[in-house]
Amino acid sequence: MTTSRARKIGARLGAAACVLAAVLSTAGCGWGRTVAEKEAADAASDGSTNAASCVDTSGDTIKVGFVNSLSGTMAISEQTVSDSLHMAVDEINAKGGVLGKKIQVVQQDGKSEPAVFAEKAKTLIEKECVAAVFGGWTSSSRKAMLPVFEADNALLFYPLQYEGMEASPNIFYSGAAPNQQIVPALDYLKEKGYKKLFLVGSDYVFPQTANRVVKAYAEGNGMQVVGEEYTPMGSTDFTTIVNKLKFSGADAVVNTLNGDSNVAFFKEYKASGLKADTVPVISMSIAEEEVSAIGVDNVKDQLTAWNYYQTLDNAQNKTFVKDFKAKYGQNRPTSDPMESAYTSVYLWKGMVEKAKSFDVDAVKKAADGVTFDAPEGRVKVDGENHHIYKTSYIGKIGSDKLIHTVWKSDGPIKPDPYLKTYDWAKSLSAGVESN
Amino acid sequence: MGMLFPQIVAGLSNGSILLLAALGLSLTFGQMGVINNAHGEFMMAGAYTAYVTSTIIGNKAVSLGVALVVGFVVAGLLGLLLDVLLLERMRNRPLDTLLVTFGVSLVLQQLARDIFGATPVYAEAPDALTNPVTVFGYSFSAGRLFIFILSIVCVAALYAVLKLTPLGRQIRATSENRDLAEVSGISTKTVDHITFFLGSGIAGIAGVALSLLNSISFNFGTTFIVQAFLVVVAGGVGQLKGAVIASFVLGLAQSAIELPTSASIGQMAIFLIVVVFLQFRPQGLVSIRSRNLA
Numbered sequence: 266m267t268t269s270r271a272r273k274i275g276a277r278l279g280a281a282a283c284v285l286a287a288v289l290s291t292a293g294c295g296w297g298r299t300v301a302e303k304e305a306a307d308a309a310s311d312g313s314t315n316a317a318s319c320v321d322t323s324g325d326t327i328k329v330g331f332v333n334s335l336s337g338t339m340a341i342s343e344q345t346v347s348d349s350l351h352m353a354v355d356e357i358n359a360k361g362g363v364l365g366k367k368i369q370v371v372q373q374d375g376k377s378e379p380a381v382f383a384e385k386a387k388t389l390i391e392k393e394c395v396a397a398v399f400g401g402w403t404s405s406s407r408k409a410m411l412p413v414f415e416a417d418n419a420l421l422f423y424p425l426q427y428e429g430m431e432a433s434p435n436i437f438y439s440g441a442a443p444n445q446q447i448v449p450a451l452d453y454l455k456e457k458g459y460k461k462l463f464l465v466g467s468d469y470v471f472p473q474t475a476n477r478v479v480k481a482y483a484e485g486n487g488m489q490v491v492g493e494e495y496t497p498m499g500s501t502d503f504t505t506i507v508n509k510l511k512f513s514g515a516d517a518v519v520n521t522l523n524g525d526s527n528v529a530f531f532k533e534y535k536a537s538g539l540k541a542d543t544v545p546v547i548s549m550s551i552a553e554e555e556v557s558a559i560g561v562d563n564v565k566d567q568l569t570a571w572n573y574y575q576t577l578d579n580a581q582n583k584t585f586v587k588d589f590k591a592k593y594g595q596n597r598p599t600s601d602p603m604e605s606a607y608t609s610v611y612l613w614k615g616m617v618e619k620a621k622s623f624d625v626d627a628v629k630k631a632a633d634g635v636t637f638d639a640p641e642g643r644v645k646v647d648g649e650n651h652h653i654y655k656t657s658y659i660g661k662i663g664s665d666k667l668i669h670t671v672w673k674s675d676g677p678i679k680p681d682p683y684l685k686t687y688d689w690a691k692s693l694s695a696g697v698e699s700n
Numbered sequence: 701m702g703m704l705f706p707q708i709v710a711g712l713s714n715g716s717i718l719l720l721a722a723l724g725l726s727l728t729f730g731q732m733g734v735i736n737n738a739h740g741e742f743m744m745a746g747a748y749t750a751y752v753t754s755t756i757i758g759n760k761a762v763s764l765g766v767a768l769v770v771g772f773v774v775a776g777l778l779g780l781l782l783d784v785l786l787l788e789r790m791r792n793r794p795l796d797t798l799l800v801t802f803g804v805s806l807v808l809q810q811l812a813r814d815i816f817g818a819t820p821v822y823a824e825a826p827d828a829l830t831n832p833v834t835v836f837g838y839s840f841s842a843g844r845l846f847i848f849i850l851s852i853v854c855v856a857a858l859y860a861v862l863k864l865t866p867l868g869r870q871i872r873a874t875s876e877n878r879d880l881a882e883v884s885g886i887s888t889k890t891v892d893h894i895t896f897f898l899g900s901g902i903a904g905i906a907g908v909a910l911s912l913l914n915s916i917s918f919n920f921g922t923t924f925i926v927q928a929f930l931v932v933v934a935g936g937v938g939q940l941k942g943a944v945i946a947s948f949v950l951g952l953a954q955s956a957i958e959l960p961t962s963a964s965i966g967q968m969a970i971f972l973i974v975v976v977f978l979q980f981r982p983q984g985l986v987s988i989r990s991r992n993l994a
Contacts, residue, residue: 341819468964496963501914501923502717504710504844505958505966512703525820528915536841538832558915560822562830 319394322623327366329354329613330373330389332400332410337377342602343402345554346424347372348593349603350399353610356588363614364621371395379409386410390419396623397422397613399606404428404470411436418625422613424606426549426572428474429682432650434629439609439644440602441572442652442682443478449657450519450547450570451482453672459517459545461491463510465530466521468495475521475549477693478684485689491515500526503533510544511537518546527551531563541566547659553598553668561666572655573604573641574668582640598667599640608639612646612653645677652680706838707955713844715951716851717913720906721924722931722943723854727899728779729929730938731875732892734787735794737801739928740921741808742900745778746771746907747916748816750823760826764908767823771904778808779900783893791892805921812918820915829912843912850909854902855944861898862940871895875938927970934974936984946985950974 321328333347334340354368362368371393373385382401389395390413397420401407407423414421414435426441454462464479466472476493483490491513494506507530510518522530527548534546547568553575556564575586575598585607589599612635617623620631633648645654654677660668684690721743728736749771750764757763782804790796829846832839862868873881874891882888907920914920931950935942950970958966978984 338818494962497967500963500967502714502954502963504713504841505707505955506963508703508706508710509959511706525915525917528820528822529913532830532843532913533841535830536832536843538834538839558820558822560824560915562824 319391320396320623321394322366322396325366326369327363327623328369328371328393328395330371330386330393330395330398330400332373332375332382332385332389332398334377334402334406335372335374339375339377339402342554343375343377343400345597345600345603346400346402346606349589349599349607350610352589352592353607355592357610357614363617364623375400375406379403379405382406383409383413386413386419386421387417390414390417396420396617397628399424399609399613401425402602407436420613420625420628422606422609424609425602426605428471429478429684430474432652432682434651435625436651437609437612437632437646438652438680438682439605439612441655441657442650442680443475444681444684444687445572445655445657445678446549446570447475447478448482448684448687449674449678450549450568450659451479451486451488452674453568453570453659454517454519454547455486455488456672460487461489461513461515461517463492463494463513463515463518464490464521465492465494465496465506465510465518467498467500467523467526469498469523471550472521472523476519478690479519481690481693482687485687496522496526498523498526501529503530506530507533507537507539510534511539516544518544520546520548521550522548523550527555528559528563531559531567535563541568551662552600552602553666554600556662556666556668557598561662561664564662565664567662568671569660569662569668570657571601571660571668572657573599573601574658574660574670575599576660576667576669577641577658579640579642581638585640601641604640608637608641608644608653611637611639612644616646643677647680650680650682652682654679703959705836706840707959708952709838709840711952711955712948713841713848713951714954715948716844716848717910717924718927718931718951719944719947720847720851720854720909721903722928722935722947723851723858724899724902724906725928726932726935726938726940726943727858727902728896729932730940730943731871731895731899733792733794733937734896735798735801735929736782736899737798737925738782738805738808739801739900739903740923740925741805741812742775742778742903742921743907743910743924744808744812744916744918744920745775746904747823747911747920748812748821748907749774749904750908750911751816751821751916754823760824761828763823764826764829764912767908768905771908772901773904775904775907776897776901779903780893780897782900783896787896788889788892809918816916816918818918820917822915823911825912847909847912850905854905855940858898858902859940867891867894930970930974934977934984936986939984939986942984942986 331347331350334343354370358367375382389398399422401423402425404427411433421436423436424439426446429443464476480490492509545568551569586599615635615637616628616632620627632646635646637644642656656677657674658670659672661671663669684693725739728734750767753763753767786800787797829843833842870886870891874888878888931943931946935946954966954970957969
């Protein structure tokens with residue numbers, strides 16, 4: 266074969282490779298997700314027998330399951346949740362366990378794949394006969410596991426703040442509902458007199474749903490959304506978006522970007538001359554760990570909305586931070602998802618002790634009103650929607666890579682995953698329920 | 701409207717990034733016909749070089765300068781290694797190189813994950829490059845301006861090497877007619893190695909430069925590889941001029957389309973434009989007429 270023919274074939278192959286890669290990278294992901302959901306549904310349907318009864322309460326130990334991604338793209342984040350879950354269990358065991366039984370942990374790897382989460386949850390419930398499962402991070406992992414837990418009438422404690430619009434009788438949500446994170450963030454901006462919001466997020470479920478809430482809020486509260494931009498996951502080109510931001514006349518930015526995209530966005534924001542004291546960015550997914558990954562120079566003085574910061578000044582938190590660092594390393598920060606996971610173990614313990622039983626139905630019945638003095642402050646379980654009362658904190662990122670509270674809600678906020686109690690959100694909750 | 705000027709600048713900046721990513725590829729793919737899927741990982745190697753130098757050298761500007769040189773050498777040597785160990789054995793077997801280099805790209809990604817961890821890191825850029833520069837009352841990213849200039853310098857340097865030096869003549873001769881070059885006394889094997897070293901080295905420089913805009917992780921290169929191929933194919937394989945024009949046309953087109961729509965649509969539109977364009981001009985923007993019978 267002559268070189269020039271090789272070159273021509275090369276050219277064609279190159280073109281084909283481009284198109285193929287493009288197709289795979291977009292359609293491929295979508296396709297994978299449907300399969301994942303399908304498998305999750307399958308996993309749920311053939312497990313229609315009530316398997317919760319196989320929990321063994323006769324010995325002096327009780328089994329619980331953790332399902333976190335210890336490999337794959339989510340591993341960086343979910344490893345920290347697994348760490349704090351283990352710490353909570355170790356603490357409880359050191360103090361005599363639950364109902365006199367030591368907790369025995371069965372750890373499973375969700376491998377950053379929703380279908381694997383569903384499969385491992387099923388294993389934990391039906392093969393390992395655990396009394397409760399803790400874990401999950403992405404909304405897709407939770408949605409994949411949900412049918413499994415409902416079919417087997419088992420318990421899942423899910424630690425992440427999320428987009429709301431869900432309340433399964435078999436899941437306890439220890440992270441923030443939208444009215445405990447997004448709404449307080451907007452309340453804060455309103456209070457500070459910001460009127461023109463620019464929304465930027467990654468193109469997937471959480472940012473899209475969160476921004477629907479933001480738009481409804483703005484409409485009902487005399488604010489204006491002057492721009493709404495989504496970038497493909499992992500996108501690193503923000504020139505046009507930052508140009509749009511500069512020319513939109515926005516006075517604040519609501520940021521729901523994920524992971525790496527934050528780096529490119531904040532670098533572009535800074536390089537274009539925007540500043541935190543003129544057009545601040547309030548972020549929904551930048552916690553203490555992300556600050557170091559993004560580079561503190563790029564996000565210093567920007568705002569975040571969470572329910573916990575490492576810097577919270579109370580006795581429980583000081584002990585929590587000290588113990589965590591002693592156990593896992595002095596350079597490890599503590600963050601909202603970790604604290605929420607840690608708290609969820611204690612809430613389960615509280616429910617079991619109140620019910621005096623590990624039985625799922627008894628635990629669910631006892632759940633309402635169970636409290637725990639968590640590092641984030643006192644939390645309380647809402648028996649109706651299985652979320653918890655949480656205090657909301659708006660924080661400012663400091664040059665010490667930590668986040669410092671600049672505003673907090675008046676005490677713990679009652680969870681309202683469907684935003685039913687807000688007049689401006691009527692259209693939102695109506696839309697969801699009719700689905 | 702007021703956004704026209706900054707958008708044109710954004711488009712030129714995007715074009716220069718595409719160009720920098722595609723330049724090395726236009727050598728290895730264009731001149732040698734090797735579809736190197738690991739090209740993005742050579743960029744990643746350059747980016748990690750920037751990270752390593754920034755942790756060793758305190759002065760950020762010096763660190764960047766050192767990284768540009770070391771990044772070129774590191775990525776170049778990786779390329780040379782790939783060429784000597786694997787690709788040399790499969791000249792004129794584009795399908796095999798496609799798969800082999802894909803495998804190499806996966807191996808390099810895992811290697812980076814093992815060495816540097818899965819958490820993204822970042823190389824601290826000199827302050828002068830993270831702050832804005834103001835032109836005609838508009839603020840622009842100094843880092844992007846630096847990348848723009850660097851891409852022009854790289855093109856000029858590569859052009860000079862190809863057109864003015866004996867090595868350049870040998871590269872072009874080998875690419876035009878390998879057999880004839882061989883009988884004229886050129887060691888095409890050596891020329892191939894040097895070409896691959898240069899092309900991969902430029903990927904390293906691109907990686908160092910692009911680390912100014914982004915965090916560095918094991919999948920750093922995957923963001924750019926597809927677009928780099930797009931530029932080379934649209935520009936006309938083996939044509940430096942074509943790659944330059946294609947980069948800037950695509951960069952400007954993307955920022956023009958993204959302005960009234962969204963980032964997702966902008967990215968998609970670029971693919972659409974290239975696919976449609978190649979239907980009418982499969983040989984790309986610029987092509988050489990050759991007397992080859994193939």
